Amino acid sequence: MINLLGSVEVEALAREESVRGVLVRMALNQAEQADREELVLLEKALELLLSRFQALEDDAS
Amino acid sequence: MILRSIELENFGRFRSQTVEFRRGMNLVIGPNEAGKSTLAEAVPAVLFGSDRLEKFKPWGRNACSAALFFEGRGRTIQVKRNLVTDDVELVEKDDLYHVLSQFSGKVPLRGRSAASREYRDLLESLLGVSDEGLFRATYFFGHHPQEWNGDELAQKLRSLVSGTAETDYAEILDGLLEEHFALTRSNPWGRDKQRDREYEEVCQQLAQQGGAEAVPVFVELDNNAELAGQIEQLTGELDHDRQEYAKGLRYIERVRRQAEESSGTVTPVVASPPPSRPVPPANTGSLSEQLVAAGLPKNPPRELPEMLSEAAEIRQELATLQQPYAALGNREKHVPKVPWLVLSSLVAVLLVVVAVAWWQDFQLLWIAVAAALCSGMLLGWGGWRHVARNKALAECLKERNRLDQKKHTAQQRQADLSERCEFLGLPSSAIDLVRLQKQVAAHRDLLANFWSGGEAAVDGPGSSAQGGTGAVVSDVPSASLDANLAGEELAKLETRMAEFEADLKRKEERLQDLARQLAEAPAESSRQAVTPASKLFARKRDLEGRIAVLRKAVNLLAEAVDEFGKSHLVHLNDEAGKLFGKITGGRYAALKLDENMTPSVQVDSRRWMSFDHFSRGTVDAIYLALRIALAKVRNDGRSLPLMLDDPFVHLDQKRLATALNLVDLAAADGQLILFSHNMELGKRAARERWHVVPLDGDSAVASPEEGDEHVGQLHLL
Numbered sequence A: 001m002i003n004l005l006g007s008v009e010v011e012a013l014a015r016e017e018s019v020r021g022v023l024v025r026m027a028l029n030q031a032e033q034a035d036r037e038e039l040v041l042l043e044k045a046l047e048l049l050l051s052r053f054q055a056l057e058d059d060a061s
Numbered sequence B: 001m002i003l004r005s006i007e008l009e010n011f012g013r014f015r016s017q018t019v020e021f022r023r024g025m026n027l028v029i030g031p032n033e034a035g036k037s038t039l040a041e042a043v044p045a046v047l048f049g050s051d052r053l054e055k056f057k058p059w060g061r062n063a064c065s066a067a068l069f070f071e072g073r074g075r076t077i078q079v080k081r082n083l084v085t086d087d088v089e090l091v092e093k094d095d096l097y098h099v100l101s102q103f104s105g106k107v108p109l110r111g112r113s114a115a116s117r118e119y120r121d122l123l124e125s126l127l128g129v130s131d132e133g134l135f136r137a138t139y140f141f142g143h144h145p146q147e148w149n150g151d152e153l154a155q156k157l158r159s160l161v162s163g164t165a166e167t168d169y170a171e172i173l174d175g176l177l178e179e180h181f182a183l184t185r186s187n188p189w190g191r192d193k194q195r196d197r198e199y200e201e202v203c204q205q206l207a208q209q210g211g212a213e214a215v216p217v218f219v220e221l222d223n224n225a226e227l228a229g230q231i232e233q234l235t236g237e238l239d240h241d242r243q244e245y246a247k248g249l250r251y252i253e254r255v256r257r258q259a260e261e262s263s264g265t266v267t268p269v270v271a272s273p274p275p276s277r278p279v280p281p282a283n284t285g286s287l288s289e290q291l292v293a294a295g296l297p298k299n300p301p302r303e304l305p306e307m308l309s310e311a312a313e314i315r316q317e318l319a320t321l322q323q324p325y326a327a328l329g330n331r332e333k334h335v336p337k338v339p340w341l342v343l344s345s346l347v348a349v350l351l352v353v354v355a356v357a358w359w360q361d362f363q364l365l366w367i368a369v370a371a372a373l374c375s376g377m378l379l380g381w382g383g384w385r386h387v388a389r390n391k392a393l394a395e396c397l398k399e400r401n402r403l404d405q406k407k408h409t410a411q412q413r414q415a416d417l418s419e420r421c422e423f424l425g426l427p428s429s430a431i432d433l434v435r436l437q438k439q440v441a442a443h444r445d446l447l448a449n450f451w452s453g454g455e456a457a458v459d460g461p462g463s464s465a466q467g468g469t470g471a472v473v474s475d476v477p478s479a480s481l482d483a484n485l486a487g488e489e490l491a492k493l494e495t496r497m498a499e500f501e502a503d504l505k506r507k508e509e510r511l512q513d514l515a516r517q518l519a520e521a522p523a524e525s526s527r528q529a530v531t532p533a534s535k536l537f538a539r540k541r542d543l544e545g546r547i548a549v550l551r552k553a554v555n556l557l558a559e560a561v562d563e564f565g566k567s568h569l570v571h572l573n574d575e576a577g578k579l580f581g582k583i584t585g586g587r588y589a590a591l592k593l594d595e596n597m598t599p600s601v602q603v604d605s606r607r608w609m610s611f612d613h614f615s616r617g618t619v620d621a622i623y624l625a626l627r628i629a630l631a632k633v634r635n636d637g638r639s640l641p642l643m644l645d646d647p648f649v650h651l652d653q654k655r656l657a658t659a660l661n662l663v664d665l666a667a668a669d670g671q672l673i674l675f676s677h678n679m680e681l682g683k684r685a686a687r688e689r690w691h692v693v694p695l696d697g698d699s700a701v702a703s704p705e706e707g708d709e710h711v712g713q714l715h716l717l
Helices: A008-014 A019-033 A036-060 B036-048 B114-127 B132-139 B152-162 B171-185 B199-208 B218-262 B282-293 B304-334 B340-360 B362-425 B430-442 B444-459 B461-466 B476-527 B534-583 B614-636 B653-668 B681-688 B713-717
Strands: B002-011 B013-021 B024-028 B065-072 B074-081 B089-096 B099-106 B591-593 B598-600 B608-609 B643-644 B669-674 B691-694
Touching: A008 A019, A008 B114, A008 B534, A019 A036, A019 B152, A019 B534, A036 B171, A036 B534, B002 B643, B002 B669, B013 B036, B024 B036, B024 B653, B036 B074, B036 B653, B036 B669, B036 B691, B065 B643, B089 B114, B099 B114, B099 B340, B099 B608, B114 B171, B132 B152, B132 B614, B132 B669, B152 B171, B152 B534, B152 B598, B152 B614, B171 B199, B199 B534, B218 B304, B218 B362, B218 B476, B282 B444, B304 B362, B340 B362, B430 B444, B534 B614, B534 B653, B591 B614, B598 B614, B598 B681, B614 B653, B653 B669, B681 B691
Parallel strands: B024 B669, B024 B691, B643 B669
Antiparallel strands: B002 B013, B002 B065, B065 B074, B074 B089, B089 B099, B591 B598, B598 B608
16 A cells, blocks of 8 residues: 555545545555556546545535 | 534624524524524534634634534534634543543644544544535535526536535546547547547657657557457468368378388289379489488479469469458448437437427427428438448448458369378478478479489389389389388478477467467556657656546546445435435335436336426425435434525425425434524424524524523514
């Protein structure tokens, strides 16, 4: 586990009963079987997605 | 868990105030600007912090704080926050006021410190929520729109199930796809875009400069097609070679049998040799040895050069056929299909238009005529395309038959030639024949000497063999000679077969290798990294990285949406359906959300109708039922109060009554706080014995007296 995928924030998000929560859970599951390169790619993709959720939230408020 | 009270200190228009709530329905009522929204916003502001301090902090004061008191089974939770400093205190106590858990520290909104994490973990375990977005999406209901238009309701529901109040996951997905196709035209989820994008342009620029790095990574389909082509070709070659190998084995077996028969008996054997089978000349022993040393057969027949020319001609013919076959395959692939689905959809739309015109009694004749004309034109065009397609395919089939015929003829000739070769003791496989042709070309003189010497010898003692009887009577010495020849030939053949077998194995390994490459092609391409030699290489690499991330993100989100649908929608639909059934008195049995989060209602045992067929009041009820169900699905038994901040401001009396019935039902299971400026609600509050908190527009709060639970209702009465 590296950086974002091992973070407390992601662990908390993984407990959510929402699309965002399912997304994080799937990413964590995939991370368990991923090699180093796939893990980097997965983490970048997850970071992008979570930032989009957050960014759009900020735009709307 | 219910919210027992909110204490406010210099919070908005409240200087120092405590507002109490009860289990069940609570109505906070007051005119505009009385502080209802401020009171409602105090809950998320205390729990998670706020970046809109100026909204809550009174002008000219540097203090602003609030505290929430929650009460559950045998325990209380107090959360207090200073909104200026973001200092938070959280204490959980049991019935005997023993502290069960406690936190004190600075927790700003979106803080990432260890203290923030500790606080959020505690909040999550005690209240079941640690994220403001999720809290708002679950427990917080804002203004209800006057009417849900088009995709608005589905969009709102998609945002709520996303775990945020305003972010629609479909919007994120569209944004990612848009970004992806701004970088590359390659489309792993469907047909590639037509126009080249930045990535393809960079690759082209690199290609113009030369270099292996110019090959685009994101062309898996093309690469895969090339690999698949190679595999197909190699598979064909292998099939042919295996057949040749089997023939070779059979031939060796025959030669071996002949050798055994020749050496095992001295009894004269009457054989019927082929007319052109050469009889080994007695005086050509040294020439034969030279021929063998040169890699030629020991006893080559006279027609060998013609046979080899014919074999080359057949090979050439078969090779030439490959190109028209490939072109034909390509032509067949590009015969345009008829978009029947699109056409039938358009015709269906036209029929719907006619039906609507008939139903509404509006210009039926003109619309029907126009629709019929359009339908006719569309179907006519489709039919014309269909005929053209069939014609093109028939031509392709005709061409394919012609090519098959040619191929069959060439293969037949090849088979005949192979038979003749085997009969003459020559190798019949394509590889051996090519090799033999080269040897024949290189040793023409030797062969000419052999044949001229051989003829002379044949004219001598063996001339009787060519006599009128047509039969050869072999005696012991000739049998021994045949046995020797067969033994040598057998050894040679076995060597060649071993070589051929090794070649076959190499081809099989190559085939396996290609199949593996094909299977690993996408992973390999995503891993490909090229050392940048210039800015273009660097840009190409950046783009590849970006595209890979975007693809991964799109796939991940799409899978998550799919998984959420499978794991949560059934429960959500069940809960919402129960609520909706109750509020409509059982008129509608069930409610469901499709994959786009568009609600539909079961109107009878088989028929489902989309929400937009219902009245605005029913649509409000659908929305509220789904929202309350979502809170129920999510709260996991740790329910916080549902907070409705004047959601029904745009509703007329009838719609309001429907909505309030549903709200009443939802409150029965827990706690619901309705903030409203509608004084008419006071009457219902008194009738239903709701807890009422009146807010006065002039003073901060008209506070109910401590311990008098009915003061709110009395105030209104």
